[in-house]
Structures are given as structure tokens and as C-alpha cells.
Amino acid sequence: MNLASSLWLVSPExxxxxxxxxxxxxxxxxxxxxxRLVTILxxxxxxxxxxxxxxxxxxxxxKGGADAFDGLxxxxxxxxxxxxxxxxxxxxSLIVAxxxxxxxGKYRSEYPVLILFATIGMGMMVSATDMMTLYIGxxxxxxxxxxxxxxxxTDIRSSEAGLKYFVLGALASGMLLFGISLVYGFAGSTSFAxxxxxxxxxxxxxxxxxxxxxxxxxxxxxxxxxxxxxxPDVYEGAPTPVSAFFASAPKVAAVALTARVIIEAFxxxxxxxxxxxxxxxxxxxxxxxVAAIGQQNIKRLLAYSSINNVGFxxxxxxxxxxxxxxxxxxxxxxxxxxxxxxxxxxxxxRDKDGKPLESLSSLAGLSQTRPGLAAAFxxxxxxLAGIPPLFGFWGKFLVFDAAVAAGMLPLAVIGIAxxxxxxxxxxxxxxxxxxxxxxxxxxxxxxxxxxxxxxxLALFVSPLxxxxxxxxxxxxxxxxxxxx
Numbered sequence: 001m002n003l004a005s006s007l008w009l010v011s012p013e014x015x016x017x018x019x020x021x022x023x024x025x026x027x028x029x030x031x032x033x034x035x036r037l038v039t040i041l042x043x044x045x046x047x048x049x050x051x052x053x054x055x056x057x058x059x060x061x062x063k064g065g066a067d068a069f070d071g072l073x074x075x076x077x078x079x080x081x082x083x084x085x086x087x088x089x090x091x092x093s094l095i096v097a098x099x100x101x102x103x104x105g106k107y108r109s110e111y112p113v114l115i116l117f118a119t120i121g122m123g124m125m126v127s128a129t130d131m132m133t134l135y136i137g138x139x140x141x142x143x144x145x146x147x148x149x150x151x152x153x154t155d156i157r158s159s160e161a162g163l164k165y166f167v168l169g170a171l172a173s174g175m176l177l178f179g180i181s182l183v184y185g186f187a188g189s190t191s192f193a194x195x196x197x198x199x200x201x202x203x204x205x206x207x208x209x210x211x212x213x214x215x216x217x218x219x220x221x222x223x224x225x226x227x228x229x230x231x232p233d234v235y236e237g238a239p240t241p242v243s244a245f246f247a248s249a250p251k252v253a254a255v256a257l258t259a260r261v262i263i264e265a266f267x268x269x270x271x272x273x274x275x276x277x278x279x280x281x282x283x284x285x286x287x288x289x290v291a292a293i294g295q296q297n298i299k300r301l302l303a304y305s306s307i308n309n310v311g312f313x314x315x316x317x318x319x320x321x322x323x324x325x326x327x328x329x330x331x332x333x334x335x336x337x338x339x340x341x342x343x344x345x346x347x348x349x350r351d352k353d354g355k356p357l358e359s360l361s362s363l364a365g366l367s368q369t370r371p372g373l374a375a376a377f378x379x380x381x382x383x384l385a386g387i388p389p390l391f392g393f394w395g396k397f398l399v400f401d402a403a404v405a406a407g408m409l410p411l412a413v414i415g416i417a418x419x420x421x422x423x424x425x426x427x428x429x430x431x432x433x434x435x436x437x438x439x440x441x442x443x444x445x446x447x448x449x450x451x452x453x454x455x456x457l458a459l460f461v462s463p464l465x466x467x468x469x470x471x472x473x474x475x476x477x478x479x480x481x482x483x484x
Contacts, residue, residue, distance in 0.1 A: 006068035009056065009075040012049040012083065013123045019045035020116040027109035035109040036098055042112035043094050046119065050087045053080055065482055071191055072130045077482040079127035081329060081475055082256035085336055086126070089248035090119045092340050092453060096347055097241040099447050100356070106152050114151075115245065118144035122253035129264065131180045131190035134257065138176070138221065141250060142169050148245070149238040161237030168220070168230045176217025182210030183265075192264040200268050211266055215276050218261065221254035224314065225283035228307045232295075235303035240356060243299055244343035247306050248336045255310070255332060259317050259325055263483050270320055277318040278411055284311030285415055289422035297358050298346055301425060302339070305384055308422050309335050315415055316399040319406035325480035326473075327398035333472055334383075334395040334461065341457035342380045344450050348373055352443045360429065365438025373446070376458045378430045383461040385426035386419055391465030 007014060023038050023045075030037075056062060057080040065076030094112055101107030117140065124137025146169065150162020184190050186207040187198035199207055220227040235243045266273050288308025295301040313335070316328030348370075349357040367374035383392030396419060403412040460468070 005066075006073075009062075009066055009068040010073060010127075011056070012052045013120050015052055016045055016049050016116055016120045016123070019048070020113055020120065023109075023116070024113050027113055030109065035107050035111070038109040039094055039098055039112045042116055043091050045116060046087045046091050046094075049119075049123075050084060053083055053087070056080065067129065071193070072133045073124070073127050074129040075127060077475075078256070078260070078325075078329075078479040081479040082126040082252055082332075083123050085252050085333060086119060086122050086249045089252065089336050089340060090115055090245065092344075093241055093245035093249070095449055095453065096244065096344055099450070100239060100241050100347055101152075106154070111148070111151060114144045114148050118148070118245075119249065122249060125253045126256040126260070128257065128260070129192050131184065131192075131195075134261070135173075135177065135180065138257070139173065141253065142173065142221075145169075145246065145250065148242045149234055151242060152239055155237075155239075157237035158239060161234045164230055164237075165234045172217050172220035172227065175213050175220075179210045179213025179215075179217060183207055183214060186210065192261065195265040196267055199266065203269050203272050208272060211269065211272055212276065214261065215258070215273065215280075218254060218258045219280055222251060222258060222310050222313075223303075223307055224280045224310050225287045225307065226280075228284070228287070231307060232291075232300045232303040235306070236297055236299045236358075240299065240343060240347050243302075244340055244347075247302065247339045247343065251306065251310070251339075252332055252336060255313055255317075255328070259328065260483060262317065263320070263325070267320075274318060274320060277314055278408075281311045281314035281318055282411070282414055282418070284308065284314065285418040285422070286311075289418055289425075292422070292425045293428075295425070296360050298349070298360055298363070298429075299358055301360070301429070302342055302346070305342075305422075305426075306339065309339075309384070312396055312399055312415065312419070315403050315411060318411060319399075319402045319408060321402065321406050322477070322480040322484055323405055324399070324402040325483055326476045327395075327402040329476040329479050330398050330472060331395035333476070334391055334465070337457050337460045338380055338383050338392055341376065341454060341461065342384070344454050344457070345373060345377050345380065347450060348446055348454075349442050350445070351441055354443075357441055360432055362439055362441040363429065363432050364436035365440070366433045366442060368438050369440060370442060370444060370446075372451075373442075373454070374433045376454045377433055379458045379462055381426040381429050385423040387423065389463045389466075391461045391463070394466065394469070 067074050121137045121140030128134040146166045149165045150159050152158040187195040223231040262273050284307050288304045292301050292304035313328050316324045383390040386393045386396040400412040
């Protein structure tokens with residue numbers, strides 16, 4: 001394929017790159033004056049990239065997917081579905097950011113530009129078909145993320161979050177790179193397809209260690225146990241819009257990347273990687289459920305909720321079938337809506353002076369002072385717990401059903417039992433909101449854009465969400481088939 005065709009296949013990333021560079025210049029010239037304008041233009045750029053993505057996805061010439069740059073990058077239904085979800089999460093994260101930062105006079109136009117560059121890296125990650133593309137995309141996303149975590153330089157918690165994320169992220173990147181070098185040494189190629197062809201039969205010790213290190217590096221990016229240690233501290237210390245972004249878009253990219261690496265590069269070594277994924281899934285579900293019980297900070301609680309939900313996502317991946325990948329993608333759609341909705345509700349937690357509140361005790365009696373916000377909080381918490389008839393239940397049902405169909409009944413049984421433990425702390429939040437004496441700490445003022453987003457996301461994860469199954473299910477099914 002010639003250069004022009006390859007550039008057309010990566011046009012969403014090219015468009016975002018050009019947009020990001022132009023907006024970076026605008027930001028440098030105008031400094032803080034154009035922060036809101038740069039944010040609006042960044043949202044427009046993400047909409048433009050989404051449009052290009054849909055044009056490519058509906059192009060008959062690329063119906064079965066197409067490779068760019070001699071197999072370094074692949075445009076297919078799987079990557080396109082993940083990228084669309086990433087762009088949507090990034091757009092919502094940008095919409096809710098200005099109010100939070102401007103309350104403290106800390107909003108700068110570099111913020112939306114960093115979100116754009118992180119999104120470009122995530123786009124490369126989900127479409128990578130070579131270890132080199134994987135690493136470049138992952139590092140582009142990570143470098144922007146480190147700065148975003150420490151964006152409020154005057155806040156010691158934000159600076160600490162950025163430093164912790166950077167140090168632990170560097171360690172994970174080193175593990176990943178060492179794993180890639182081992183796999184390359186034994187397979188003789190960095191291409192996923194060539195690695196899959198080379199690593200057949202019984203896996204020797206060398207490539208097995210490489211596989212373990214690669215999966216360990218990716219487990220850090222999806223905050224799966226035992227590489228989850230950064231998540232609670234970073235989510236708590238980072239600005240709330242950044243935490244919302246970290247819990248949604250990068251999670252989609254990392255999970256999709258992990259699925260592509262496992263299926264395309266190590267698909268012939270099911271017995272090797274399946275044991276690792278099953279352990280990581282169960283450990284994430286159990287630790288995410290148990291560790292969240294004693295949390296008093298709502299952002300730390302949502303961090304452990306994120307770890308818990310990653311475990312459920314990995315159950316679909318552990319099945320190793322098209323049905324399992326389809327269930328995982330469907331769960332990702334619901335997870336992004338639940339998580340973003342929860343974090344936007346946290347953004348509404350402000351006192352009369354506009355100072356953000358994060359303690360669970362500040363939610364006491366919220367149903368009496370802010371009944372609409374309380375109802376939305378309850379919907380998101382019950383949906384995250386997987387309580388029927390809310391839409392979150394359907395996501396869990398799909399991954400468990402895929403595991404049972406793949407002959408992994410014990411995994412599904414343990415996952416279901418552990419989900420009951422996780423329901424405890426979600427219900428605890430609802431109990432504080434509806435049954436505790438009013439703390440009257442959260443002000444009654446609210447933001448129109450945030451209210452609209454909360455309402456839309458709450459409707460999606462409510463029983464009304466089941467009406468979208470005929471539209472989402474075919475897309476996730478075609479995405480899964482494209483991966484195989």
C-alpha cells in the first residue's frame with residue numbers, strides 16, 4: 001500500500017495531530033485568554049476525527065479492514081469501535097473541565113491540547129499491529145497523562161499524583177519494553193502476525209517470560225491487580241475531570257490493546273495467557289470489591305470500582321472467543337457511561353464557596369437538598385453494582401454468559417459471588433444519600449452542561465438503555481469478528 005493510502009487510513013490521527021499542533025500554537029500566543037476557545041476547538045476536532053472514522057468504517061473498500069505502513073497499523077471494525085468510544089469519552093471530559101478549573105483560576109489552554117495528544121496515542125494503541133506501534137502509541141498517551149495528573153501545580157495532591165504516576169508508569173514501560181525485546185528475540189519479528197506464526201506449539205521459557213512481562217506492562221495501564229497500586233492515589237490527587245478521563249478513555253484503549261495483543265500475537269498460546277488473565281480478572285474483582293469498603297473519599301472509592309470493573313471486562317477476554325470479545329466491548333460501552341456519569345456527579349459536589357467536596361459524609365441527606373443529583377447518583381451506583389433492571393446488569397450478564405459458553409463455569413461462579421461483595425459499597429453510598437441526616441454541605445448551584453450530561457448518561461444506564469441493544473450489539477459483534 002502506498003503512502004497516500006496509508007495516510008488516508010490514519011486520517012483521524014493525522015487530523016487530530018494537525019489540530020493539536022495548531023491549537024498548541026494558539027495556546028502559546030494567547031496564553032490563558034483563549035482557554036475556553038481552545039477547548040471548544042478541541043471538541044470540534046474530536047468530532048471531526050469521529051466523522052473521518054465513520055467515513056472509513058463505512059467505506060466498502062475497507063469492509064474487512066486494511067493495513068497501513070506495511071503492517072504497522074490496522075484500520076478495522078475493532079479499532080474503529082474502540083476509537084469512537086475513546087473520542088466520545090474525551091469530548092465529555094473536555095466539556096466538564098472548564099468549570100472545575102476556572103473555579104480556582106487554574107484553567108489553561110494547554111489542558112485540551114494535552115487531551116488531544118493523549119487521544120492520538122490511544123488511537124494508535126487500539127489500531128497497532130506491531131510492537132513498535134504499540135509502544136509509541138502507549139508512550140504518547142502516557143506522557144500526556146503524566147502532565148494532566150499534575151496539572152494544578154499549586155496543589156500538592158495533584159503534583160504528588162503526577163509524580164507517582166510517572167515513576168510507576170516508567171517502571172511498567174520498562175517491563176513492557178523488556179518483554180517486547182524478549183518476544184522479538186525468540187520470534188524474530190515485532191509484528192503481531194509474525195509473532196503468532198513463530199510462537200506455536202509448546203512455549204519455551206524465554207518467550208513465556210516475555211509474554212508475562214508484556215501482559216504485566218499492559219495490566220498496569222488498565223490498573224489491574226497486582227499492578228493497580230497507582231490508581232487510588234492518582235484518581236484522588238488528580239483534578240476530578242482528569243480522573244474522569246483516566247477512568248474512561250485510556251481504560252478503553254488499554255483493554256482494547258490488550259485484547260488485540262493476546263488474540264493476534266499470542267492467540268496460539270491460549271493455555272499460557274489464559275491462566276494469567278483469569279488470575280488477574282479474579283484478583284481485580286475481589287480486591288476492587290473488598291478494598292473499596294473502607295474508603296471515605298468518593299474518588300478513591302470510584303478508583304477501586306474501576307479496578308473491580310476491569311476484572312469483569314477481563315472475564316470476557318479470558319473466554320478467548322468472538323462472543324467473549326463482543327461481550328467485553330459491550331461492557332466497555334456501559335462502563336464508560338457509568339463511570340463518566342459518576343465522576344460528573346462528583347464534580348457537582350461543591351460547597352457554597354465553590355470548593356470541591358470529596359468525602360462520602362458530605363453526601364449525607366443529599367436526597368433532601370439535591371433530589372435530582374441524588375437520583376442520578378443512585379442510578380449510577382446501582383448500575384455499577386450490576387443490579388437489575390439497570391443496564392450495568394446486562395454488561396455483567398454478557399461477560400458471564402460468554403465465560404460459561406467457553407467452558408469456564410468456575411470463573412463465572414466466582415465472579416458472580418465477588419460481585420455481591422462489590423454491591424455492598426455501592427449500596428452504602430446510596431444509603432448515605434437517602435437515609436443519613438442531611439449534612440447540607442453541597443451547594444444547590446449547578447452547571448447546565450453537567451446536568452444535561454448527567455441526565456443523558458443516567459438515562460442510558462437506566463432500563464431505557466436496553467432499547468439500544470439492537471444498535472450496539474451488531475457493532476460489538478462485528479468488532480469482535482474483525483479481531484479474529
